[in-house]
Amino acid sequence: MITKDIKLPVKKNETGMVANVLEQFNKAADHIDLNPNIRRILNVTNNEIIIHFPVKMDNGDVEIITGYRVQHNNALGPYKGGLRYHETVDIDAAKALAMWMTWKTSLAGLPYGGAKGGIKINPKLYSQSELERITRRFTYALGDNIGPEHDIPAPDVNTNAQTMAWIADTYMSTKGPSERSTYQHVVTGKPVGSGGIEGRDRxxxxxxxxxxxxxxxxxxxxxxxxxxxxxxxxxxxxxxxxxxxxxxxxxxxxxxxxxxxxxxxxxxxxxxxxxxxxxxxxxxxxxxxxxxxxxxxxxxxxxxxxxxxxxxxxxxxxxxxxxxxxxxxxxxxxxxxxxxxxxxxxxxxxxxxxxxNSGGVIGSYFEWLQNRNGELWHMDEVILKLEKVLKESFKRVYDYAITEGVDMRTAAFCLAIQRIEKAYIQRGIFP
Structure with missing residues (x-):
């Protein structure tokens, strides 16, 4: 039975970015009269992963590092979102960022859900070799919580193409020799020489x-x-x-x-x-x-x-x-x-x-397709396709805001949520 109870309040212990994204979500959900059962689903994350793992430093000491990966929703496709290395990374920050990724990928019309994560460190305090060991150990600890058809990380704050290359190499090394090449698209934002795509950096x-x-x-x-x-x-x-x-x-x-x-x-x-x-x-x-x-x-x-x-x-x-x-x-x-x-x-x-800022995940989608299909995309093609998607997204948001008399954020959220709502309505809820 569907009830109309329906505004799920922000929990008292939800603060900072989590409270922010939930307020934005609820405002849009109210405007479109979102199905209350689907609102309950989207109000929470699917999975929240916290990993503590040891890494040997250059001086021989072992340091315990904490990493996070939050998977918010995958109704539209594999989880997608960046990994950041920053002292502010915690489970609440990852939850909020994962939710934003769900709305971002949906708004852009991509076949992705939303995830986010990272490692709670100040990368400036570590050498390049230490960062490589931290990255590879974190990847190994995540195991099959990431994957090219399940959850696809990308660069974020204080991570870059080199970070993604380490992750891809580590992940592929855990697979059998005959299948390693099929896992290259486990991450996007890689160096061009290692499966990356021209134009992803910008x-x-x-x-x-x-x-x-x-x-x-x-x-x-x-x-x-x-x-x-x-x-x-x-x-x-x-x-x-x-x-x-x-x-x-x-x-x-x-x-x-x-x-x-x-x-x-x-x-x-x-x-x-x-x-x-x-x-x-x-x-x-x-x-x-x-x-x-x-x-x-x-x-x-x-x-x-x-x-x-x-x-x-x-x-x-x-x-x-x-x-x-x-x-x-x-x-x-x-x-x-x-x-x-x-x-x-x-x-x-x-x-x-x-x-x-959705250009980043759109560019990542192009790289994912390039790897998945064994293709080679060039800069002019990437920029042209990127601009086309952005123009379409902007027009839909702008027109919705004018028609509905709402601000652009509410318009963007409404469009993103409606696409996910449609997917749930069409597919139903298992079992």
């Missing part, structure tokens, strides 16, 4: 840029001369800035974990990238830029803000200082519910994370 940042450009087109404005700031200058922040600059926009501020810089005349993106590479990964002390207080960064006078670092960065404490007219969420969950309410009240548009 796909997330390019997607951020494309959604900003589409937003501007809807308002009949040009990005040329528009100013923007970026929080986080890793892979996503750099490529988003690179393509924005190519379009004529001006980067005036950047913030990372070490410093916040401001240069109203404009920051050359390539020069900053060279500086970061030679400066232990930090924007600190970039030539002719002004150092500003961390708390003042989002208040910089600019047109567009691209948060491309961690979650819960724009909150009720700082949203009121924002002067920009657009937030393009390159990171996952950078704006919490309270912060978003303030921004919307102040007339600030938000391109939500599950749309804005």
């Amino acid at each position: 796909s997330t940042g390019y997607g951020v840029f494309i959604t900003i450009k589409l937003w501007a087109e809807q308002r009949n404005i040009s990005l040329k001369g528009k100013t923007f700031i970026v929080q986080g200058f890793g892979n996503v922040g750099y490529w988003a800035s690179y393509f924005m600059e190519q379009e004529g926009a001006i980067l005036v501020g950047v913030q990372d974990a070490f410093a916040s810089i401001y240069k109203p005349e404009g920051i050359d993106v390539k020069q900053l990238q060279v500086h970061v590479t030679n400066n232990e990964g930090s924007v600190n002390n970039f030539a002719d830029s002004n150092a500003i207080e961390k708390a003042d960064f989002f208040g910089i006078d600019c047109d567009i803000i691209i948060p491309a670092a961690l979650g819960n960065q724009i909150t009720g404490d700082n949203a009121h200082i924002i002067k920009a007219k657009l937030i393009a969420e390159g990171a996952n969950g950078p704006t919490n519910v309270e912060g978003e309410q303030i921004l919307l009240q102040n007339g600030v548009d938000i391109i939500p994370d599950i749309l804005c």
Whole structure:
């Protein structure tokens, strides 16, 4: 019997990003009058894996490392989502990020579900050889909890193509010699020479840029001369800035974990990238830029803000200082519910994370297909297909938001959830 009880409240012990994503989910579920039984399913994760494993350090000491993998939902296909190496990684962060991945893959129309995970470390404290041993040991410990048709990890914060190559090699080494080559697509985001796809490195940042450009087109404005700031200058922040600059926009501020810089005349993106590479990964002390207080960064006078670092960065404490007219969420969950309410009240548009940064998982899907089908895709083909998917997703979200009179995040969530609801209704619930 289907009942109409139906708003499942956020549990009192759910805080931070978990509370944030559940609030977003419930808002959209209410709007579409989601089947209450399906709401119950989507309100929880399928599997939550915590692994403690020993790794020998370079000095001979053994350190116990903790890793996580949360699999939220696989109604539409294999679990898909990144692995991050960061001190903030815990089971709650992995749960929230896994849920966002479910909505992201669904919105993009991909045959995937959502997962996320990582290792609770500061990778800067470990040598390259130690990181390799940690990665391989974590992969071995995960065992068949990952797999090319079951759960497909990808790079995330502080992980990269090399990390994925280690995972793929370790996973394939656990299989029989005759079948190892068929497991190459256990991860995506690999080096091009090891089964990766051209363009995957820039796909997330390019997607951020494309959604900003589409937003501007809807308002009949040009990005040329528009100013923007970026929080986080890793892979996503750099490529988003690179393509924005190519379009004529001006980067005036950047913030990372070490410093916040401001240069109203404009920051050359390539020069900053060279500086970061030679400066232990930090924007600190970039030539002719002004150092500003961390708390003042989002208040910089600019047109567009691209948060491309961690979650819960724009909150009720700082949203009121924002002067920009657009937030393009390159990171996952950078704006919490309270912060978003303030921004919307102040007339600030938000391109939500599950749309804005979905270029990464779309690019991953192309790589997965390339490996699975024994094909070879080239850069121009990848970028063309990526742009096509993003344009279709943006139009659906934008049109739904206008038609239904809701913000873009709610529109994106509604469309994503409806696709999963349809799959459950058509297939039924076993047994």
